[in-house]
Amino acid sequence: MDFDEKQSFVLGGNAMMVKLSRFYWPPLLILITLLALLSFQITSKTVYPIKIAFTSSTSKDDIVADSRTCVGFFGELPERKAVISIKDFGGVGDGKTSNTEAFRKAMRYVQRFGERGGAQLNVPEGRWVTGSFNLTSNFTLFLEEGAVILGSQDPKEWPIIEPLPSYGRGRERLGGRHISLIHGDGLANVVITGNNGTIDGQGKMWWELWWNRTLEHTRGHLVELMNSQDILISNLTFRNSPFWTIHPIYCSNLVVKDMTILAPLNAPNTDGIDPDSSTNVCIEDCYIESGDDLVAVKSGWDQYGIKMARPSSNIIIRRVSGTTPTCSGVGIGSEMSGGIFNVTIEDLHVWDSAAGVRIKTDKGRGGYIANITISDITMERVKIPIRFSSGSNDHPDERWDPKAVPFVKGVSITNLVSFNSTKAPVLEGIEDAPFGGICMKNISLLGVVSSPSWRCEFVSGFANDVFPTPCPQLQIDNSSSWCSYS
Ligand SMILES: *[C@@H]1O[C@H](CO)[C@@H](O)[C@H](O)[C@H]1NC(C)=O
Ligand SMILES: *[C@@H]1O[C@H](CO)[C@@H](O)[C@H](O)[C@H]1NC(C)=O
Ligand SMILES: *[C@@H]1O[C@H](CO)[C@@H](O)[C@H](O)[C@H]1NC(C)=O
Numbered sequence: 001m002d003f004d005e006k007q008s009f010v011l012g013g014n015a016m017m018v019k020l021s022r023f024y025w026p027p028l029l030i031l032i033t034l035l036a037l038l039s040f041q042i043t044s045k046t047v048y049p050i051k052i053a054f055t056s057s058t059s060k061d062d063i064v065a066d067s068r069t070c071v072g073f074f075g076e077l078p079e080r081k082a083v084i085s086i087k088d089f090g091g092v093g094d095g096k097t098s099n100t101e102a103f104r105k106a107m108r109y110v111q112r113f114g115e116r117g118g119a120q121l122n123v124p125e126g127r128w129v130t131g132s133f134n135l136t137s138n139f140t141l142f143l144e145e146g147a148v149i150l151g152s153q154d155p156k157e158w159p160i161i162e163p164l165p166s167y168g169r170g171r172e173r174l175g176g177r178h179i180s181l182i183h184g185d186g187l188a189n190v191v192i193t194g195n196n197g198t199i200d201g202q203g204k205m206w207w208e209l210w211w212n213r214t215l216e217h218t219r220g221h222l223v224e225l226m227n228s229q230d231i232l233i234s235n236l237t238f239r240n241s242p243f244w245t246i247h248p249i250y251c252s253n254l255v256v257k258d259m260t261i262l263a264p265l266n267a268p269n270t271d272g273i274d275p276d277s278s279t280n281v282c283i284e285d286c287y288i289e290s291g292d293d294l295v296a297v298k299s300g301w302d303q304y305g306i307k308m309a310r311p312s313s314n315i316i317i318r319r320v321s322g323t324t325p326t327c328s329g330v331g332i333g334s335e336m337s338g339g340i341f342n343v344t345i346e347d348l349h350v351w352d353s354a355a356g357v358r359i360k361t362d363k364g365r366g367g368y369i370a371n372i373t374i375s376d377i378t379m380e381r382v383k384i385p386i387r388f389s390s391g392s393n394d395h396p397d398e399r400w401d402p403k404a405v406p407f408v409k410g411v412s413i414t415n416l417v418s419f420n421s422t423k424a425p426v427l428e429g430i431e432d433a434p435f436g437g438i439c440m441k442n443i444s445l446l447g448v449v450s451s452p453s454w455r456c457e458f459v460s461g462f463a464n465d466v467f468p469t470p471c472p473q474l475q476i477d478n479s480s481s482w483c484s485y486s
């Protein structure tokens with residue numbers, strides 16, 4: 001996210017409207033079949049734990065057959081002993097009544113099943129207004145078809161919580177920050193899924209506070225999970241987040257798949273998915289259009305992120321498509337002070353965006369970016385298809401250390417085709433810390449509209465089969481074992 005860039009952005013009418021492309025559902029994607037997921041309606045006020053049967057109908061051979069799925073990052077879709085409905089807690093899905101108490105009561109109730117087979121909370125068809133609530137472990141939040149959870153328009157229903165230790169303050173404002181609409185801390189085994197139900201943050205109020213500069217505390221996310229593991233978020237539509245949409249931080253073994261994430265193309269900082277200081281994260285088959293990066297990998301901010309030293313690593317981002325007119329398809333950084341390594345980005349399709357893949361960092365960030373593998377990328381009308389940049393001068397406070405320069409080594413980009421970009425790649429490293437091991441292979445930038453020559457500064461690496469001819473800096477280091485490795 002770039003706060004500076006967005007402030008001056010004005011959406012050019014409907015010209016940015018794009019067709020929502022259908023998901024690509026790989027045939028072997030569905031390995032686990034829910035045989036009998038029935039929504040038992042509970043008639044009385046009493047809630048009974050209801051057992052539902054799940055069976056795995058696929059063999060291990062199928063799992064091996066398509067290795068390019070998130071299988072392995074999250075176990076089988078867990079069976080839950082108790083299945084209850086938000087209606088059992090007095091919920092009213094009329095689009096007006098506040099269900100904050102109903103959701104909080106439901107969550108307190110399901111907590112008791114944590115040690116006893118877990119619980120699933122169903123949200124039936126309807127429009128369910130709510131303030132923030134916290135999830136629990138061994139739990140599934142299931143949005144049935146036509147179910148819409150709507151974020152409360154009362155900021156008090158998004159109470160202020162502590163800043164994240166790796167940021168030292170709210171990302172936008174000093175001090176605490178608004179909690180996310182759906183929040184979890186210290187959890188294990190959580191599923192947020194359904195038959196394409198919707199969670200709508202109704203973020204407009206928050207974007208206006210930001211636009212008119214009256215925001216007091218950093219905006220909340222739609223979903224934030226902290227210090228958690230074994231998380232699956234799938235088969236839903238998330239809309240209109242006040243701020244970054246899905247924010248896993250200090251998490252491991254997290255899958256986000258088959259999601260549609262939407263926000264107006266001018267909605268500030270509405271990043272799609274931001275894995276932050278998290279490891280073993282797999283994101284696939286997502287369609288995202290928003291006012292900021294579709295996916296941004298992060299790991300904390302300047303001295304706070306350096307001190308915490310929690311990297312983001314072992315991350316796969318695959319079959320993601322979408323558009324963001326002022327930002328990037330996939331961004332690495334700019335907050336990366338805890339380090340980012342072993343990120344694989346493949347089958348990315350981006351159009352009408354400012355950048356395709358972007359690495360953003362700065363002096364003061366410290367940390368490192370290493371072993372980023374990017375392949376099979378298609379872009380149309382992306383202004384700068386590949387961009388490395390530094391120097392946004394965006395620091396948490398005056399205590400940042402100018403000597404803390406990031407270390408960037410090993411970025412491989414192969415099999416990329418871009419149509420009608422405005423510029424050739426712009427690769428700007430840092431003077432005292434040039435970016436090394438930049439490897440480009442089989443790249444075609446067709447129909448570059450205005451500047452077809454590459455702009456490179458403080459980078460070195462190797463290029464092979466790249467059109468138009470890359471900058472000389474990419475023709476010097478051909479011995480890098482990393483390049484031949486990938
Ligand atoms: C979740 O379920 C597992 C397996 O049954 C159990 O070991 C664990 O204690 C449960 N966690 C919580 C927080 O209830
Ligand atoms: C949710 O958890 C946060 C801490 O993670 C806490 O501050 C807040 O009070 C909790 N909210 C509810 C409704 O329990
Ligand atoms: C889910 O709903 C969104 C928004 O209505 C729609 O664009 C998307 O195609 C739907 N996804 C599936 C798999 O049906």
Ligand SMILES: *[C@@H]1O[C@H](CO)[C@@H](O)[C@H](O)[C@H]1NC(C)=O
Nearest residue numbers: 204205206208209212213214
């Ligand atoms: C800023 O936006 C908020 C939310 O829409 C609104 O309540 C407030 O009146 C606006 N303030 C100014 C100064 O325009």
Ligand SMILES: *[C@@H]1O[C@H](CO)[C@@H](O)[C@H](O)[C@H]1NC(C)=O
Nearest residue numbers: 030032034193194234235258
């Ligand atoms: C997602 O939806 C598909 C199609 O309805 C279904 O087969 C699959 O089991 C669901 N996956 C998850 C992880 O919820």
Ligand SMILES: *[C@@H]1O[C@H](CO)[C@@H](O)[C@H](O)[C@H]1NC(C)=O
Nearest residue numbers: 280281313314315316342343
């Ligand atoms: C890189 O990450 C992938 C995906 O999480 C993992 O399978 C692989 O083992 C990791 N590689 C290294 C060298 O750690």
Ligand SMILES: *[C@@H]1O[C@H](CO)[C@@H](O)[C@H](O)[C@H]1NC(C)=O
Nearest residue numbers: 341342370371410481482485
């Ligand atoms: C990057 O990959 C190379 C080659 O596999 C490996 O030797 C090196 O340890 C990796 N570095 C990091 C930080 O993952």
Ligand SMILES: *[C@@H]1O[C@H](CO)[C@@H](O)[C@H](O)[C@H]1NC(C)=O
Nearest residue numbers: 376377414415416417442443
């Ligand atoms: C080069 O990349 C294109 C996609 O951009 C791909 O279709 C083609 O197979 C690649 N060529 C080789 C030799 O890998």
Ligand SMILES: *[C@@H]1O[C@H](CO)[C@@H](O)[C@H](O)[C@H]1NC(C)=O
Nearest residue numbers: 379380381418419420446447
């Ligand atoms: C690229 O620009 C040319 C010339 O304006 C146009 O014919 C073509 O359709 C454009 N292609 C894409 C993918 O935008």
Ligand SMILES: *[C@@H]1O[C@H](CO)[C@@H](O)[C@H](O)[C@H]1NC(C)=O
Nearest residue numbers: 462463464475476477478479
């Ligand atoms: C790589 O460098 C070696 C030694 O400098 C040189 O002989 C060789 O031709 C170079 N290979 C390529 C593909 O540029």
